[in-house]
Amino acid sequence: MELPDNTKQKLMQMAIEKHPGSICIANYKGGVGKTTLTTLLGYYLANQGKKVLLFDIDPQCSLSLAVGYNPEVVNKTDYTIYHLITPNKWSNIKKVPFIDYIDNIPDIRAPKTLKIIKGSFDVDKLDEVVIQAIVENPSAKEMLFTYCKNMLNVFSDFDYILIDCPPNKMYLTQAMLRASSYYLTVTIPDAISVYGMPRLLKWVKDIPLSEKPKLLGCVLNAVNRAGGNEYGTVNQQQATESLYKSVKPYLDTKEKEIVESSPVLAYLPRLDSISKFLSQGVNKEAWYELRRSASGQNSVSEIMMNLISRIQKRIEKYAKS
Numbered sequence: 001m002e003l004p005d006n007t008k009q010k011l012m013q014m015a016i017e018k019h020p021g022s023i024c025i026a027n028y029k030g031g032v033g034k035t036t037l038t039t040l041l042g043y044y045l046a047n048q049g050k051k052v053l054l055f056d057i058d059p060q061c062s063l064s065l066a067v068g069y070n071p072e073v074v075n076k077t078d079y080t081i082y083h084l085i086t087p088n089k090w091s092n093i094k095k096v097p098f099i100d101y102i103d104n105i106p107d108i109r110a111p112k113t114l115k116i117i118k119g120s121f122d123v124d125k126l127d128e129v130v131i132q133a134i135v136e137n138p139s140a141k142e143m144l145f146t147y148c149k150n151m152l153n154v155f156s157d158f159d160y161i162l163i164d165c166p167p168n169k170m171y172l173t174q175a176m177l178r179a180s181s182y183y184l185t186v187t188i189p190d191a192i193s194v195y196g197m198p199r200l201l202k203w204v205k206d207i208p209l210s211e212k213p214k215l216l217g218c219v220l221n222a223v224n225r226a227g228g229n230e231y232g233t234v235n236q237q238q239a240t241e242s243l244y245k246s247v248k249p250y251l252d253t254k255e256k257e258i259v260e261s262s263p264v265l266a267y268l269p270r271l272d273s274i275s276k277f278l279s280q281g282v283n284k285e286a287w288y289e290l291r292r293s294a295s296g297q298n299s300v301s302e303i304m305m306n307l308i309s310r311i312q313k314r315i316e317k318y319a320k321s
């Protein structure tokens, strides 16, 4: 398909800057709520009228399934993240029909400004393809990064691009982290997950400063509102303190100014309504449940609105600094 003129124009001007609203939601630890947070952020940002593009780069395809794709059909197309990132596209970016990869959200109650680039169960094979490409050409890793950065810039019509990362260090995860303006970490308040986060921060710290994504902060997820100390969990205050300690050594100067005083951006409670939202999509009941505040606590909707407002303030600060 021929690209429209304005897309071609964007491709011509591209490449220097990163997409200003590109955010990776990441943690190398699995099952901590990355997909949950990406989905909630997508829905709430789009509900405020923002144009949001979800990027599913996890071979588990959880994000695509969460927004209503059937596992049987998610892979049956040539327009998934796998096809978008294959090495034959890297040096041919002007010929890639990017808009064909953007899909509507199947969930009919999803805001209309929310779109997705679907995941693929084949994404883990992409790493093998990338390794092969690196064997043949040592600059392949850089080419992948440059391609990802330029690709995100092509989607400049979107206010936000939210990238749901897998819980491991695939080449694609590394390239997308480097290609994004920001990253947001999420963890649950158990000792292993909290202490595990520095692996990601350490890796990001080694990216050259001019390419490094900026840390927006951390979301502490699945917090037990009753404050109990179940086996293996630490309470909210302990988790906040250990997060503070683990994040501090890895911050650059700008991140110190903006993030250090308050690394935790939000506390998301452990609630059935949140896990139902992810597994069953949005329905009237789910929206109602997320808006409901129990026993004087903030509702999930209020928490998400606060989180969005804090993220936007931090992005403004970074953009000004």
Ligand SMILES: Nc1ncnc2c1ncn2[C@@H]1O[C@H](COP(=O)(O)OP(=O)(O)OP(=O)(O)O)[C@@H](O)[C@H]1O
Residues within 6 Å of the ligand: 029, 030, 031, 032, 033, 034, 035, 036, 037, 058, 060, 062, 165, 166, 167, 221, 222, 223, 268, 269, 270, 271, 272, 274, 275, 276, 278, 279
């Ligand atoms: N706040 C919460 N309350 C209740 N259940 C939650 C909450 N957050 C996440 N879950 C549930 O925990 C499970 C893991 O969440 P999720 O898939 O978002 O984690 P993840 O970090 O994306 O996992 P992976 O590393 O495998 O990609 C899901 O079943 C989800 O419904």
Ligand SMILES: [Mg+2]
Residues within 6 Å of the ligand: 034, 035, 036, 058, 062, 063, 164, 165, 166
């Ligand atoms: Mg996930």
